[in-house]
Amino acid sequence: MDRDLALGMFRKMVQIRKFEEKLYFLFSTRAMPGSMHQYNGEEAVAVGVCAHLANDDYITSTHRGHGHCIAKGAGIRAVMAEMFAKTTGCCKGMGGSMHIADFGVGMLGANGIVAAGVPIAAGAGLTCQVRGKGQVSVAFFGDGATNEGAFHEAVNLAAAWRLPVLFACENNVYGFSTHYRRTMALEDIADRAAGYGIPGAKVDGQDIRAVHAAAGEAVRRARAGGGPTLLEFKTYRYMGHSRFEPSSYRTKAEVEEWKRRDPIALFRAVLRGELGASESEVAGIEAGVEAEMEDAVRFAEGSPDPAPDDWKRYIFAGEGS
């Protein structure tokens, strides 16, 4: 793996982790609006996939969307300000955590409805195919989403039309509180690909090199007109389902077991070892990201609140905005 690429991906993973840690601190220590669903532990998936995407490629995301947004290149200040419901937020305070989006970088939105982004990603893939310029679209979704009708309909449609779409399943073991083995008779969601006549593979979602390699092959195939791929990334969320949810359905030992293969720690070791990055180089990245988060919080805190009737500007295009 190219050293600069690796350092860039490492930086993005650290950005996501520190963003989530900062957010947890903020929610714990002050009144923050709304709720949140955190991505800690799954960073390798978003970053390893998005490393293959340009600004004019598209992604759709889930209720757990901060990581996808940052990985696709959204500005940290605007993402943080949206958490504070400020006018400088990337959705101007209209969406919050669950609807975080940045169309300037092809991030078509987190989504509060499970699997709803999957057909929308297929539609973005349709645009890519009609334009014929080699763009691709990626749908991120969880294990739970694969039991929704919208997932099935969208993957089948994309397969039938050979749309340039990567269906990126983040199997983080639990749909809210329920283990995936309690809701499906398959061990590997990747096996569902055969049912649609498209390639599928399971991938170690904690190893960003494995994610990067598998996603690269799928994205190349899509750009070349070879149609969609279903990849299942085996991963894990460290935090509760949502803000302060206590995770009573799983053991501390299980969480600790997964943390032993922390995607950032694993990749840090690769950087320090095989790729020959110095400790000061890696630590410098971490310190730089820490400072970036402090800056983003200051920016958000100092930003204006929306006016109580700002909602009138956004219901219809061409009216009031």
Add this chain to the structure above:
Amino acid sequence: MEARTIVQALREALVEEMERDPSVILLGEDIAVFGGAYRVTEGLLERFGESRVRDTPISEAAIVGAGIGAAMTGLRPVVEIQFNDFLACAMDQVCNQAAKMRFMMGGQVSVPLVIRAPVGATGRAAQHSQSLEAWFMHTPGLKVAFPSTPYDAKGLLKTAIRDDNPVMFFEHKLLYGGSSPGGKAKTAVNDLGDAFRPAPRGEYLVPFGLADVKRAGSDVTIVATGMVLHKALKAAESLAREGIEAEVIDPRTLVPLDRKTILESVRKTGRLVVASEDVLTCGVASEIAAMVAEEALWHLDAPIRRVAVPDTPIPFAPAMEQAVLPQVETIAAAVRDMAIRGGGGRS
């Protein structure tokens, strides 16, 4: 040749807009090879090719969802849902996604998507006969159009395609005037006369939010849409023979609703009947009646009357079906009843 049926008028609108704008594409079940269950898209596959005219799987959530994703990224899809009843299978995509996307994202994106769907009872029982316009009036972020003539159908569809917002576009089966495969589609268009105004060739638009006074009158205002508009016009003819002059208004779009035209008429006539083929409770007629009650109560000489389907699914047996639908006679009876209760009127 001018378009004398709504099927022809809609097809012309699609052809003109697809020729004008290469980002307009069509998605739907059986619309390409087969030409559409009601023949609206007949010949368009041959004319515009596989990339722009696409047969979809029977997957309403994916059809609408793909339309949304394509609309968010630069295309202007026109989606056909074969019967409006099937929109129930796509409600999340229509109501939680298309309607709210621009709002939730702080105006970063628009969703220029048209969803066409036939409405109306034509002997197919409870799951193929509904008129569901009010579901979508109840979801902010969607526009709702419902033409009753070929002229309006063409002009409104062209406006819908150029609108940057999601538009629900309802078409009444009895007004299509085309033949279904086998040529057995029920149609009412042969009995409609001049009110069923043809669509001329060439470019024109019918703006949203502008009602059309289909018949002028001074004694009572009747607001109606789709097939019921034509029943209201027939009722007005028979009332005229009794000396009651009804003004008949077609809103043409329910969202946005032309409140001004309706209110001006009611202030003139002092009486309002709203007739609609959807069900009574929380229906099209309820909303228009409430709006008039709020804005013009002191101008009313009689209580407002709603003529709509009672709160029942549409029954299959033809006699029962016809009994629950608004009819020429039930509309006329509502007016007569009102004239008596209202004390004879102003004229």
